[in-house]
Amino acid sequence: MAKEHEDNRPVAERIAANLRELIMSGEWEPGMKLPTTDVLISRHDASNVTIQRALNILKAEGLLRGQKGSGVYVRDRAPLTIQPASFMAPSDDGQPYRWVSEATKRSQRGTNRIIRVAPVIPPRRVREVLGLADDGEAILRSRIGLLDDEPAELVDSYYPAELAHGTRLADRRKIPGGSPTLLAEMGYPPREQEDEVSARPATTREFVSLELPADIPVIEVFRVVYSNDRRPIEVTTLAKSAHLFKMGYHLPVH
Incomplete structure (x- = not known):
């Protein structure tokens, strides 16, 4: 026994x-x-x-x-439940990126700090989703999402190089309306989103970027966004502090 x-x-x-x-x-x-x-x-x-x-x-x-x-x-603030589906759709005409507008609904101020935008050889699982060779490149947009000036998430988004080159996706400046809006304007509207959610200890990069106060685990999301014909147009890995956030999903039953 x-x-x-x-x-x-x-x-x-x-x-x-x-x-x-x-x-x-x-x-x-x-x-x-x-x-x-x-x-x-x-x-x-x-x-x-x-x-x-x-x-x-x-x-x-x-x-x-x-x-x-x-x-x-x-503490005075309850853990915040984030609804990932809220950020998938392009922003309405003239409206800011949904990270900003969703924060406003919660009486918070949402901003983004761009860390890096560059062509890179992405991690293996990203290459597999995008159908890249071992030395294949994608465009990386790395940022920190802030709520009320405090770091809330560390985000690395990868885009197919042939799709992103010469567009604002490859530009270090912020994208009006966010990447979903730009992709839709380019003829690649987001149609589906798949999330793989896990929890693990923070890496050094995450510990520093998220300004974690102690040895706190992070929620990791590996996200693939598909356009028409299930073409993968964006692969994102993001990390959030597990003591401040929860992930919320609403799934209709068919």
Whole structure:
């Protein structure tokens, strides 16, 4: 008989994980004052030192904040649920990129910081989707999406070189209305989007670019956008901090 799997993490990390779930699920609402230390000690059958270590882990992640002379509180902002389908369609005439307009609906300010635009040999899985040889090139547009001036996502988008060369896709300037609008204007309207979502530890690049406060995992999305005849016109990898964001999908049942 196989040995039962046990949680061998330090007790403080286990308690922090359980408290983290209460925050991420909304069971503990933004701004809520935590139970007293004595209550937490009793509830988790742990020492004061262990409880303080657990709370400090969550404070370092930005999930909790201490208020001198008052207590410990849940951060004021709930995890934000992003609906990926909201960003697929071209923007309406004269309207900004949907990253900006969707942020405005949530009373936030959405902006983008372009990091790099260049021809590159993309990662293997991108080459496979685009049908490129091992030394085949694509145009990379790398950016950081910001919400209220704080980094929210690190995005690398790849476009077929023959499609992107000589267009704004290969230009470092921002694209009015975003890439979906430009692609539609070029005769390649986005028709379908496939997302592969996973969670993993952050790379150094992600840790720095997203200004992560601690060793927090990221949500990774590998996205393929297709145009007419299921031609792949954009392959994107993006990373978001898992303690600030959730991915939301609405799928009709046929």
